[in-house]
Amino acid sequence: MVNPQRINPAPGQESVWDYPRPPRLEDTSKHIQIIFNQVTIVDTHSAKRVLETSHPPSYYIPPGDINMEHLxxxxxxxxxxxxxxAGYYTIRVGDREAHNAAWFYPNPTPGFASLKDYVAFYAHLMDVCYVDGEKVQPQPGNFYGGWITSDIVGPFKGSPGTWGW
Structure with a gap:
């Protein structure tokens, strides 16, 4: 197992190595937008984010701010x-689909009860995801669903050789 070398955050940045384990759920007013097949399926300032050691944040969207007819x-x-x-959704817009591209918790544990039915999306399966107008970079690998922006530093779990972190 390789020990990660924490990147020191600059002012205005967060290090994923300062995030807690077990993870923390928090509200965010950041502007979240998701586009798939040229259709905006999410546009919200009412998301929640989950912060966990070594992972970039995963953003969960309230169903009322999602064009649910596409899920x-x-x-x-x-x-x-x-x-x-967790349950999963396939995203369908027109003749294009992304299978199991989003997930949700219909009956979350008590510590995450406010996350009930909120939906998170795999950025690498969408055309583009934005946080406050910045294009998101997907968390490395295809297993985790974190979103990387310029205000988040790693290294991030998900790349080859990081499973033991």
Whole structure:
């Protein structure tokens, strides 16, 4: 196992190595936008973000700020030790689909109860995701759903050789 070398944050930046474990859920008023197949499916200032050691934030969107007609629930499930069982959505806009591209917690654990039915999206499966107008970089690898912006520094879990962190 390689020990990560923490990048020291500059003023106005956050280090994912200062995030807690177990993770913390917090409200954010940052402007979140998600576009898929040239359609804005998310536009909100009412997201929540989950902050966990070594991970860039995952943003969860209230269903009322999502064009839910583009989300189709799938049979896929998974389990998070912190948040509980998750369900998934395929995103469909016109003739284009992204399978299992978003997830949600229908019955989250008590510490994450306010996350109920909020939806998070894999940035690498969307055309573009923005936080306050800045284009998001997806967390490395295809397993995690964190969003990297210029105000977040790592290194980030998800790249080859980081699974043991």
């Amino acid at each position: 189709l629930q799938t049979p896929k499930t998974s389990f998070c030790e912190w948040k509980g069982p």
